[in-house]
Amino acid sequence: MCGIVGLHLRNPALQPRLGELLTQMLCEMQDRGADSAGIAVYGDPRWSPAGHVTVSFVPDAAATGLGSGTPATTAAGALTAALGSAVEVVDAGPTLVAHVPAEVGTDALRAAVLEAYPDALVAGFGADVAVLKGVGHPRDLAEAYGLPAAQGWQGVGHTRMATESAVTPGGCHPYAVGPDQCLVHNGSFSNHASIRRDLVAAGVEFDSMNDTEVGARFVADRLAAGLTVETALKELLTTFDGFYTLLVADSDSFAVVRDAIACKPAVIAEHDDWVAMASEYRALVGLPGIAEARIYEPEPERIYAWTR
Structure with a gap:
């Protein structure tokens, strides 16, 4: 099942609260996956x-x-x-x-x-990025990471219910396989094995058997070739089969995309001070000004992207 959360801060005054807000969001998604959890934080002065x-x-x-x-x-x-x-x-x-x-x-x-x-x-x-991964309950991991005290302009998190690979740190999301890049995924890629073979033949090395890592390596390969995040995700849409919601981030951008069927849940909220995404609305209710935010479900195969 898995749960995704992401928060991109437009208002610098909120940056000292990034970790506090991400902790609330991540822990609300613990029912969607309690075997492991990970977080990517951009701009924390202690970690980066x-x-x-x-x-x-x-x-x-x-x-x-x-x-x-x-x-x-x-x-x-x-x-x-x-x-x-x-x-x-x-x-x-x-x-x-x-x-x-x-x-x-x-x-x-x-x-x-x-x-x-x-x-x-x-x-x-x-x-700019620190990526924290571990096996255990999301609430316990957030405390162990020291996440509530984190600062920065952006964060991406994931709670996992394992279906494709072992419950180890290597199977945890986010997958951050390119410089300052990360990807989290809810769903499954049905043709990941054949894409993995093509990437391995091209010299790409893998850390796990997780299908999500194939998506992350694919995107990182396209970004290294000079594509933008949006263009890389357009290629992913035409290459990967399956059911998925993806959130991809780097130092300057934050993007969401769903497959053509869009059966994996996702909700986006936009506010003057921030943009947020989660698998379920309950992860967004603690954000400041949520009552004034524009809230919507992302459409199938449409790429939603924001930049700093």
Whole structure:
């Protein structure tokens, strides 16, 4: 079943409340999937400080506890040794968030993570995004992440009821496989195996057997080729079969699309101060000014996109 939430803030005055609002939204969707939950936060000064690049990682991709099992100070020492320059690490429950000055680069930091922790799952990377993934009840995970205190301009979250792959951090959404990109998905892709084969043949590597990762890798491949998010999603609509609602984000945009049948629920709310999306309206009721918002159900195969 799964639950999707997303919040794009238009009013900078609300940015200190991003985590508080996302926590309310995510926890309202816990009945749609309580085996795992993930969140992508854009612009938090603790996880993604200005002038730095960030890599979010789970030290043991098979871990299922609410903690990473690795103290942040220990990870910082291991990554500093692997990289050869200072790395700061922030504890975010099952996920650790490492960052270095931007001139060091995400590729170097990702390589250091995988050298120090060969069994790690790289959950996300970029200049603006922290991606937190874990197995457990969404409310417990939100607390473990420290999500209520997060700040920023945008967040995307997911609660999962597993149907396509194992209940591990690698099977959790969001899938953030390109720089500052993330994708969450409610539904299933019926032809994901054949698309996976084509991507693997083109040199794309996968972290899981989840069908959602195929969608994320497809979109990331198109974005890397220079397409916009909207154009990449148009290609996805003509390539993927199945029933799905998708929310895709990067540092500058926030987009929603549903398949031609549109049987997976979705609702969008637009306000002067924000744009929000969720699988069910109840996830939106706590947003400030919701009574004045324009609320509607997205149409099949129409791409809804907003930019900063």
